[in-house]
Amino acid sequence: MPKVTIYDTPMIDELENGEWPSFITAFKRLRDDHPDERINSMVGGLLGQLEHSYETRMGWWKGGTVSVFGYGGGIIPRFSEVAEHFPESKEFHTVRIQPPAGNFYTADILNQLADDWEKHGSGLQTFHGQTGNIMFIGSTTEQMQPFFDKLNSYGFDLGGAGPCVRTAMACVGGARCEHSCANEQGLMRHLVNEFQDDLHRPALPYKWKIKVSGCPNDCTNAIERADMAVIGIWRDEMKVDQEEVKTFVADKGRDYVIDNVTDRCPSNAIKLNDDNTLEVNNKECVRCMHCINVMTKALAPGDDTGVTILIGGKRTLKIGDMMGTVVAPFMKVDTMEEIEELVELTGEMIDFFAENALEHERTGEMIERIGLVNYLEGIGLELDPNMVSEPRQCSYVRMDGWDEEVKKWYDKKAEAATA
């Protein structure tokens, strides 16, 4: 039997009860059953410290500075403040690793990752953290470099931490979802892999997160939490298979369809006809996805697909939660040239953020401070009524450049008409 200190853990032992999988049971397996004494001991210390937190209702980790050669961030250092009581886990750093786009793995690559982490770390990992990293949780400073080198040798790279471009996220997208309006995983990799220098060497005012969702259901929560939300959308007519509509109505009944499909349309753009077909007013449809979600066989997004870009989403710190808002209502991203344009635009936005945000200010807060117009002009984006819920409502504004702005609008319209 390995000589491992077994700390008394009456409080967290309570979390072994109940049917939902228990992380405490998982920790104890590593402490008691793993063949490597280093892991038994380290996870034993972790259990001791966690019990101490439960007893004192306080956290006992502090940060520090640890990275790998050539990079500035990506590792979350944790040093115990109660190491004299639980010395086995006195260093318990997390390695953030960028996942494959769309979070796809083979069982074999997961086994490979587990084998390597077991050699260098605690044997604990999470797929994935809230930003989207694989988190390998718990090891010492000296194990960081060899573990990273090993993963780096077969195609994995460190994630972001600190004031930098962060690890990006894409939904399952075209790989399995019929709502997909963009090559989510391709876009995500084009966008984040172009800026790996800004990801690995934190030098921005604060974080810059990119999330790609393939349709307005926004399964990556991009609008709520990403500085840059890229959301798949279509601009032509949604597809309606009237035979499938009739089958759906026959199965569920007219009342169900009226209550759950047509009445829920936010812009009253859809109507159930007397002959049990659906009529869609595509000019008034706001592409919310609800009817398509309910009738996945009968309804589908159109073919002229692209992406909407919303900028400035973030969570509470410091001026409160903010949603991203539209800065580009529609961009085509079918060809490499079009994708390059989106990557260039992203570069412009990161540069503008780097030059104009205050320290520890997110893009959304910067736009709140300087106004959206200054942001759009700084980036070179064109105005569109889709950028607002409503125009200005207060007359206290200086407008002595009105005629020039009107001319710009008509010039742009004329240019679009001849294009």
Added chain:
Amino acid sequence: MAAERPKMPIESGAPDGFQYMHPTMRRNFGLWKYHERPRPGVLKHVAHSGDEIYTIRVGTARILDVFTLREMTRIANELGDGFIRFTIRSNLEYMVDSEAKVAPMIEAIEKAGLIVGGTGPTITAPSHTQGWLHCDIPGSDASGVVKSMMDELIVEFKREEMPNRVHITTSCCQINCGGQGDIAINIQHTKPPKIAHDLVANACERPTIVARCPVAAIRPAMVDGKPTLEVDEKKCICCGACYPPCPPMLINDAVHTTLAIWVGGNHSNARGKPTFQKLVAAGIPNNPPRWPEATALVKRILKVYKEDAKDWERMNDWIERIGWFGFFEKTGLPFTKFHIDDWRGARNSLNASTHIHF
């Protein structure tokens, strides 16, 4: 002998997901036609080509030990097609190309102590933070709160019986890394930081900390001849923003750090625009190891939602229909002066109409 110089990293960034993708998904990329849910926890996607892919969704403890991970990969290799992905709520998904593989896999998954479910109108796996296990600024644990709560909500993970999907999140500080949710259980500090004055000068860049405060309540000071910071306790909103960059601003407190419950956050654009969650209850004791008071309140809200909401109504859609008057009436939760917002933009949250619920 000189130590070997470490090699420069290969800045390969996010790996290509296609190399790890099920061949049926690769072959039909972007060419899917529709999906069905044959049973809770299982999705069936059908491509225009006629190809089918079955997905089995599995709830886990989120933090996985290598034994559990290897059991999951063993099931994938021996009974499935060897392919796995994870949802953003850390549910594991197996993809297989035939219906015949589904039932034996479910049997093996459940035998391994994992939970099949989380699809459609279920209470799916909560997204949560690290808490006492690994964070440097946590006011609470996350895994423990979630484990305790899911022990009681597990039936709703396994059955598709809610009006629409329910996303629960938890966060261990007021930055709220757990994200928006239909229900969020978040830390709420109730006292200003206690300042370890003798440590501030060495640990903190004082102008940065002064600038970090959302309400300008922090200013430089001298205590016992040492440079430090002081907090205007009348102005302080107890958010804890000063604590991460300056650990001597001790915000976490074994008694006064509490939990609050927020509802109605919705990421989707379906029906209405995305919404942020709103405060409904606070002052809930931060009570390890099983936080029974928090779970009880969440269950109380969920019970009313389940009984009262119509099909497809997310929490926010339901509340929009019954009104906040209806929400507080039906749940029996007290409405206090703290529910009325006074942050920037607060006026937009007031009722400037005669739209009144009776």
